[in-house]
Amino acid sequence: MSKTEKIIERIYIAGGIVLATVVIMSMSSCGTSQLTQEQVKINYELDKLWIDYKYESDSLINEFYKK
Numbered sequence: 001m002s003k004t005e006k007i008i009e010r011i012y013i014a015g016g017i018v019l020a021t022v023v024i025m026s027m028s029s030c031g032t033s034q035l036t037q038e039q040v041k042i043n044y045e046l047d048k049l050w051i052d053y054k055y056e057s058d059s060l061i062n063e064f065y066k067k
Contacts, residue, residue, distance in 0.1 A: 001009075035043070
């Protein structure tokens, strides 16, 4: 690979990183909202239930493949 090709490749990589950063920042700034305390509490409970579910599910899958 020539020196010019390496420089072009680095420019493409840097451009991709910048583009991804801009997209992520624009998505996160548009997606913010104010949640009530009740909504925060419900989200917390849902997250706990989801973690418990995934733990049990993964445990059962591991148990299945051990045998």
